[in-house]
Structure formats: C-alpha cells, structure tokens
Amino acid sequence: MATTVIRDADLVITWDAAAKQHTYLTDAVLAYEDGRITHVGRDYDGPADTVIDGKGLMVMPGLVNIHCHPSSEPMNKGLIDEIGSPGLYNSSLYEYLPIFRADAEAVPHCVRVALSELLLSGVTTVADLSMAHPGWLDLLAESGMRVCIAPMFRSARWFTKNGHVVEYEWDEKAGEKAMSEAFNLIERAEQHHSGRLFGMVVPAQIDTCSETLLRESFQEAKARGLSWQIHAAQSVVEFHEITRRHGLTPIGWLDSQGLLSERSIIGHGIFLDDHPSTRWHTENDLDRLAETGTTVAHCPTVFARRGISMQHFGRYRKRGVNMGIGTDTYPHNMLDELRLVSYIARTQSGDPRSLTSTDLFDSATIGGAQALGRDDIGRLAPGCRADFVLVDVTHPMMRPARDPMRSLLYAAGDRAIRSVHVDGEAVVRDGKVLTMDYEGAAAALDEAQKRVLDRVPQQDWAHRPVEKISPPTFRWA
Template identity: 75%
Template sequence: MPVTLIQNADLVLAWDAAAQQHVYLPNADLAFEDGRLLFVGRDYRGPAAETLSGSGLMLMPGLVNIHSHPSSEPMNKGFTDEVGTPGLYNSSLYEYLPIFRPEPDAVHSCVRVALSELLLSGVTTVADLSMAHPGWLDLLAESGMRVCVAPMFRSARWYTKNGHMVEYAWDPQAGEKAMEEAFTLVERAEQHESGRLFGMAVPAQIDTCTPELLKDSRDEARRRGISWQIHAAQSVSEFHEITRRHGFTPVGWLQEQGLLDQRAIIGHGIFLDDHPSTPWHTRRDLDILAETGTTVAHCPTVFARRGITLKHLGRYKRSGVNMGLGTDTYPHNMLDEMRLAAYLARTQATDPRSLTTTELFEAATIGGARALGRDDIGRLAPGCRADFVMVDITHPMMRPARDPVRSLIYAAGDRALKAVYVDGQKVVEDGEVLTMDYRAAAEQLNEAQKRVAETVPERDWAHRPAEKIAPPSFLWK
C-alpha cells in the first residue's frame, strides 16, 4: 500500500513512549502505510504517494469503547429515558429491559445506528456485547470499525412477576452450549477477511451464570489469550442476590473464584462494599480491583438517567484501578459520555480536582486498549494501527484553543470532528459516515419501534401498554 502523509498538522496528540503518556506536539506530521503508522513527529523525510494538509487540524488517537450493546440499545430511545423500577432500587434491568427488544429484522438497523453514532463521535474500536445474531460479523466489518466481538452467554434469564422481586429461570446446559457457540464465533471473527475483528469472552451477568460457567469461560479465555468481561456490581438487587447466595460482594465473589486479573473487565462495577447504597462489613472491593489489575468499564449515562452513579471515577483512578469507558445506551456518543463522566466524578467528590482531563482521556484510549490486550490502538506512535481522528480546531466551538482536548470534550463535542480513519481508511468525513447509511437505518429503526410498542403488553408482567410505562413528555392532541 502507498504511504499517505498528513503534513504539518497544527497539533498531533502523540504518544510519548518514554513518559508513557499522550503529549501535545505542534506542527507535526503523521505518515501511515497498509493500516499502520510509520511516522509521528516533525519533518517527515520519507516517500509519500499522497500528501494531505494538516492545516487547522488536531490529529488524535481514535477512542476505545470497551462496553456497548449496539444490537439492542438504539431501540430504547424514547422508552427508557425516565423509567426505573422503584421496588428494585430504580434499576431498569429486570422489569423493562426484556420488553423493549427489537424484532430480529430490526437488529441490523439497531447496529448500523449505534456504530454510526460511535464513528461520528470518534470511536475507532468498540467492544460489541450482544447476543449472537445472523450476519453479525459481516455487519460489523461493513462499518469499517475495529470491533471486539463479544457474544454473551448465560445460565439463566432474569424476570420479575411483581416489580419488586427478581427471579431466575435456570438452564445450565443451555448456558454451556451458548458458551461453546460463543467461542466458535470468536474464532470466526479472528479469521474474518476484514482483519479488524477480534474476540472477547462474556458470561453475561454475575447473577445469571453458574459458578461452573464462570470458571469454564475464564479458563478458556486465558487459554486463548483473550479478555473476559462480565456485568457485575451493576445494581443493588444484584449486590444483595450475590451476598445472599455466597456471603461475598460481587467483586469479592469474583476474586474468591480466582476470576480477576489484568485481562478481566467488570461492566459497571458501581456497587462496591463501601458504596452508600450497599454498605457491607468489608472495605476491600476497591483494593481488590487495583491489586488484581481488573478493569472497570464505566458507562455513566445509562445509570445517571436513574439517579445512580459510580462513587467515583477519580477515586477509582487514584486507587490504582484501570478504567475504561463505554456507551451502554443511546446516544452512542463517546464524547458526551466522557463529559458526563467528568462532571459526575467531580460532583460526587464535591471537588473539581478529583478527576483531570488527562485521566479521563487516558480511560477513553489507553485504559480501554489495555483492557482489550492491545498496545497498538488508543495511541499515535509508529507501529500502531492507523486509527485516528481529525479535529477541526478552527471550529468556533473549539475557540479559544488554549487546551484543545478540553475544548473538544467540554464544549465542541462531535461537532468539531472533521474525519475519522480506521486502519488508514477514511470512514467519516464532514459529519457523514462513509461506510453505512446512517439515515436510512435510523428511519428503519423508527418504524420498527412502532411495531415493538404494539407488543409491549404481551411481554410486560402487568400487561401495561408502552404509553403507561413511558408516558410521553406532552400529551398528543
């Protein structure tokens, strides 16, 4: 492949290998070939088949999203913005999550909408935690993104018959079969012709998996050298369920079973033994996460909607916990998620110094890359994949540009993104996704949601219509 040179960019957010951190590098060049970065620095002297001007641009590493559910969450827009079950500590998981699922023929529209939104907000790598569905791998490849394929499996499904008690329908054999199928799918992903898919093992939730399924999946993930992720410490109900079953907190139980290490990721990890909503007789959970090198995938928006939050991102970081970020819900906008993560951390700490933008950006790049076992993404350095974002630093909302990353996160957001490249291929330009038809997918999703709304009473334990569960903001006249 010919060398492409982006010459004399106003600013490159480059990786300083000696300091192990991102640095601002003004008036710099970036060259790439065959999907890899060849040069990041000043005064490139090598060959170039194509030269692009970097004037007015900041080049930064593509964002790494380690927790997302593209095949389902876009359907929930307008349904779950303001719902939470009072009898289950305002979680929406057990009463509402099962009843707003897309029809099979709407799943591809969900995925295209979610991945388009991610690309438009500068995400170049995403972990897609979904139940396997037909055509999944080819659809992910179509997006042009780098995707960690993470097919979920479990031994039980949860449900509620009254809105205040969670029950479980167990089928351990089905869970083992689903795990085997998931690992087969991971193999197919790693062999995909796109070269941009890789895999992760995901037993879906700590409370829906048998200890045997957890152990078997962890052992196999270690054997294959892939990451392992589980939803845990994500609700008060789950915290109480695990302490009732095992006498340990969710984090404590995972550690007791030998499941935590540097390739383990806990989705959410909110309700630790010192959280105000779940006080326990120990104060070890945060130390366990730090000592084992376990990553927490922090997704603030989905919980903030229900008055729930991590206590808090800055505290976890300062305790030595590796943090990554995700978009668990709509909108799939990583920059919005980053801004909210910062503000929630500071309000929870009542301290503006509790979390720096440096720490926040690290979580969205190298923290996520570390969790996925990748040292070739989330940073701009020779040898890394050519996954990067062009930011228009002349955009009015980027001005003043004294500290461009702060201006991007706290002011301009995705409005200032000029282009996105994955593996050296342009996938976004001037606010348009080049690989998928975002608008058509959104329109198809709009029609599919109308059909889902009609069937809500059939899936709801109380047989309520969607309008009663999620009343509109204003009366329709």
C-alpha cells in the same frame, strides 16, 4: 505500498513511550502505510504518495469503547429515558428492558445506528456485547471499525412477576452450549477477511451464570489470550442476590473464585462494599480491583438517568484501578459520555480536582486498549494501527483553543470532528458516515419501534400499555 502523509498539522497528540503518556506536538507530521503508522514527528523526508494538509487540524488517536450493546439499545430511545423500577432500586434491567427488545428484523438497523453514532464521535474500536444474531460478523465489518466481538452467554434468565422481586429461570446446559457457540463465533471473527475483528469472552451477568460456566469461560479465555468481561456490581438487586448466595460482595466473590485479573473487565462495577447504597461490613472491593489489575468499564449515562452514580471515577483511578469507558445506551456518543464521566465524578467527590482531562482521555484510549490486550491502538506512535481522528481546531466551538482537548471534551464535542480513519481508511468525512446508511437505518428503526410498542402489553408482567409505563412528555392532542 503507498504512503500517506498528514503534513503541517496544527497539533498531533503523540504517544511518549518513555513517559507512558500522550503529548501535544505542534506543527507535526504523521505518516502511515498499509494501515500502520510509520512516522510521527516534526521532520519527515520519507515517501509521500498521498499528502493531506493538516493546517487547522488536530490529529488524535481513535477512541476505544470497551462496553456497548449496539444490537439492542438504540431501540429504547424515547422509552426508558425517565423510568426505573421503584421496587427494584430504580434499575430498569429486570422489569422494562425485556419488554422493549428489538425483533430480529430490527437488529441490523440498531447496529448500524449505534456504530454510526460511535464513528461520528471518534470511536475507532468498540467492544460489541450482544447475543449472537444472523450476519453479525459481516455487519460489523461493514462499518469499517475495529470491533471486539463479545457474544454473551448465560445459564439463566431473570424476570419479575410483580415489579419488586427478581426471579431466575436456570438452564445450565443451554449456557454451556451458548458458550461453545460463542468460542466458535470468536474464531470465525478472528479469521474474517476484513482483518479488523477480534474477540472477547463474556459470561453475561454475575447473577445469571453458574459457577462452572464462570470458571470454564475464564480458563478458556486465559488459554486463548482473550479478555474476559462480566456485568457485575451493576445493581442493588444483584448486590443483595450475590451476598445472599455467597456471603460475599459481587467483587469479593469474583476475587474468591480467582476471576479477577489483568485481562478481566467488570462491566459497571458501581456497587462496591463501600457504596452508600450497598454498604457492607468490609471495605476492600476497590483494593481487590486494583491489586488484581482488573479493569472497570464505566458507562455513566445509563445510570445517571435513574439517579445512580459511581462513587467516584477519580477515586477508582487514584486507587490504581485501570478504567475504560463504554456507551451502554443511546446516544452512542463517546465524547458526550466522557463529559458526563467528568461532571458526575466531580459532583460525587465534591472536588473539581478529583478527575482531570488527562484521566478522561487516557481511559478512553490507552485504558481501553490495555483492557482489550492491545498495545497497537489508542495511541499514535510508529508501529501502531493508523486509527485516528482529525479535529477542526478552527471550529468556533473549539475557540479559544488554549487547550484543544479540553475545548473538544467540554465544548465542541463531535461537532468539531472532521474525519475518522481506521487502518488509515476514511470511515467518516465532513460529518458523514461513509460505510453505512445511518439515515436509512434510523428511519427503519423508527418503524421497527412501532412493532415493539404493539407487543408491550403482552410482554409486561402487569399487561400495561406503553403509555402507562413510559408516559410521553406532553399529552397528544
């Protein structure tokens, strides 16, 4: 087997297993063979079939994104940037997202656009929370990424007839059937010839799934050794719906059903019992999350657009909650998302010391890996997968380079990324995605959005044209 060696790297972000933390290592060498790292250090006298000059480069572990909807979200660009239902606490979930859904022809273009953007921002592992669609597995494998396929299923759909009341249409048998199909799809993913696909169990939302569906899916996930994720505590509407049904908060109810665990992930987890918008008579939701080892998948952009924020990221971390990061919406830029995590956390806490760059990077690497049950990604150490990113530390926006990670997170972002590798194979080089036609998919998506817009009045409860729902920035002359 051929060995590739990156020599004389200015910097490698290595994993210190004893201290359980990332560490800067200067003038370093990283070697890998057959998709796995064989050496990280300063001295190396092993085989070197291919040598990469590391001068001017920082080698960092690929980022782990644990919550993403690539089959739908790219379609929403230019539509939902500034809208939220005023009668539904500014959420866009119930009134607007259903009317802007991509058609079947557009879905592959959505996926290629989203995954390309993720790759360009240094993501090597992503959890794809989507409804099953034709050719899904091969499309994900085409990207060259490591993908956790997460087919969503549910017992009900939500809708609104007036913009201020959310209703539910239930079909529990359909939910059970969809869950069975999801497990079959996960099995196929794990057997895929690419070797880079694995699965996660995702009952879609806490308010659209029956108690039976939640319990059965959780038990089956546990039996199969899979992670289990659910959207919960993601809107004020949902919070009130769950307290109305059960007399408990969303987090409290999940805990009472035994559904919180070290392999459980809460998508968003914003509206806890002590959040200013949903203050309840208890104050123990955060402790429940920490004590059960549950992960929260934080995706600030989609909420910040609607004036909504978590209270606050640093508080969750300090309480002991494992935090992971996702890109719930466009742009699918993980580094941009991390920067926003930091700024919102500090403004909400009123304290610049509430969250560090270490917290951010850990959440985007080892925090996400832990949530997915993986100890071979999100870090650079012998035995781990060779999933890494080469960052140009000589890029003008990386300088001064007193602390390269801060320069990357707060200034340069994806502009300084030179290449991205999964299992040692390059999937991005010199700012270009090598595995998919990003530009072609974006052009096709532009055309696909026009088809969606034509259908908006028929999909909307009030039969409004798109210009009424989402007015353009300027009047078209």
